[in-house]
Amino acid sequence: MKEGNKMMFQQVLPAExxxxxxxxxxxxxxxxxxxPLQAPIIKRVIHTTADFxxxxxxxxxxxxxxxxxxxxxxxxxIVTDTQMAKAGINKKRLEKYGGEVYCFMSDEDVAxxxxxxxxxxxxxxxxxxSKLQKRLIFAIGNAPTALVRLYELMEQGRIRPEGIxxxxxxxxxxxxxxxxxxxxxxxxxxxKGRKGGSNVAAAICxxxxxxxx
Amino acid sequence: MKEGNKMMFQQVLPAExxxxxxxxxxxxxxxxxxxPLQAPIIKRVIHTTADFxxxxxxxxxxxxxxxxxxxxxxxxxIVTDTQMAKAGINKKRLEKYGGEVYCFMSDEDVAxxxxxxxxxxxxxxxxxxSKLQKRLIFAIGNAPTALVRLYELMEQGRIRPEGIxxxxxxxxxxxxxxxxxxxxxxxxxxxKGRKGGSNVAAAICxxxxxxxx
Numbered sequence: 001m002k003e004g005n006k007m008m009f010q011q012v013l014p015a016e017x018x019x020x021x022x023x024x025x026x027x028x029x030x031x032x033x034x035x036p037l038q039a040p041i042i043k044r045v046i047h048t049t050a051d052f053x054x055x056x057x058x059x060x061x062x063x064x065x066x067x068x069x070x071x072x073x074x075x076x077x078i079v080t081d082t083q084m085a086k087a088g089i090n091k092k093r094l095e096k097y098g099g100e101v102y103c104f105m106s107d108e109d110v111a112x113x114x115x116x117x118x119x120x121x122x123x124x125x126x127x128x129x130s131k132l133q134k135r136l137i138f139a140i141g142n143a144p145t146a147l148v149r150l151y152e153l154m155e156q157g158r159i160r161p162e163g164i165x166x167x168x169x170x171x172x173x174x175x176x177x178x179x180x181x182x183x184x185x186x187x188x189x190x191x192k193g194r195k196g197g198s199n200v201a202a203a204i205c206x207x208x209x210x211x212x213x
Numbered sequence: 214m215k216e217g218n219k220m221m222f223q224q225v226l227p228a229e230x231x232x233x234x235x236x237x238x239x240x241x242x243x244x245x246x247x248x249p250l251q252a253p254i255i256k257r258v259i260h261t262t263a264d265f266x267x268x269x270x271x272x273x274x275x276x277x278x279x280x281x282x283x284x285x286x287x288x289x290x291i292v293t294d295t296q297m298a299k300a301g302i303n304k305k306r307l308e309k310y311g312g313e314v315y316c317f318m319s320d321e322d323v324a325x326x327x328x329x330x331x332x333x334x335x336x337x338x339x340x341x342x343s344k345l346q347k348r349l350i351f352a353i354g355n356a357p358t359a360l361v362r363l364y365e366l367m368e369q370g371r372i373r374p375e376g377i378x379x380x381x382x383x384x385x386x387x388x389x390x391x392x393x394x395x396x397x398x399x400x401x402x403x404x405k406g407r408k409g410g411s412n413v414a415a416a417i418c419x420x421x422x423x424x425x426x
Binding site for chain 2: 001005008009010012013014017020021024025047048049050051082083084086087088114118119120145148151152155169170171172173174176177179180183193194195196197198199202
């Protein structure tokens with residue numbers, strides 16, 4: 001590499017890159033006051049997106065971080081609405097606590113039921129998840145219809161999630177679906193507004209686990 | 214659902230949600246002038262992130278969209294630096310053109326070599342990819358070190374990619390690594406600045422394919 005180009009780069013050991021990134025994020029947050037339990041979650045989402053909007057966007061129900069972590073300690077499984085989020089969640093770490101990650105979006109039965117009911121595969125996936133006899137955390141990074149369906153299933157008493165990570169991204173019914181979840185009694189971590197994504201959903205799951213002993 | 218809550222939602226058929234989303238994006242872009250070949254790529258990245266910053270951030274080398282699409286038509290494979298990006302790329306669509314998606318990040322040999330060389334797994338992954346006897350597009354959504362390594366491999370004449378999608382996200386050497394790629398002769402699509410991600414990398418790959426006949 002030319003000398004001029006080399007000068008553009010910081011010398012940081014591979015193992016130190018993440019640490020240095022979090023230092024930069026903390027520095028740029030300056031005097032922004034964050035709840036100490038929420039801070040690592042918010043910072044990891046910023047680390048994943050380079051988007052400081054999440055300082056304002058991320059909303060936590062009362063005592064959410066502790067409740068999600070307790071659920072994971074109790075062996076809760078995580079249900080996601082995308083293969084990308086499933087790929088991004090640290091599954092080895094979750095296994096240590098006895099949990100696993102499910103995504104039913106590519107299942108043939110889900111596709112068939114969604115077609116029959118003229119609904120989304122996300123809705124059919126939530127219905128499938130509601131039949132699992134397990135403690136469940138939902139990590140929704142894509143489909144607002146998944147959040148709406150979870151609301152309905154909770155209203156009907158057909159499901160009682162340990163918590164909902166509600167961070168779908170998008171332009172159609174995304175904001176409303178998130179507002180709906182924030183009306184519920186369920187522990188939630190929600191990214192208000194349009195922003196979010198599978199990467200954000202996975203980052204929140206991982207941040208919760210990385211703060212656990 | 215209560216009537217008040219129902220009113221928050223637009224009635225949009227599942228199959229129409231994406232179409233409606235793109236309409237909203239187009240509407241909000243207003244008079245922003247976009248190159249007609251680049252527009253679908255930029256809009257799909259906004260669709261994936263709800264972040265209009267990408268209108269400014271996304272940089273295309275001369276004739277990049279056509280060149281990437283030609284490479285895909287010629288059966289190019291895509292190498293990514295995360296399992297998340299691999300999960301997000303439409304692999305069935307790529308297979309139609311004869312390509313497949315590789316991600317070597319979780320390979321045991323890559324981990325061993327990275328440890329031995331005190332480098333990142335992303336660097337070792339790029340070295341592994343350089344030995345593939347195939348047309349390759351690189352879609353880098355996470356590791357700036359992957360972009361730096363691609364630069365070095367090109368300089369040394371050890372690799373000649375069909376194109377590089379350079380959209381790592383982050384705070385350490387991300388900006389510089391992207392600037393480096395934009396100095397190269399290789400066709401590129403790069404998200405200038407800190408923003409990007411596996412989701413963005415996958416969205417660009419998919420947008421390229423969805424505009425192909």
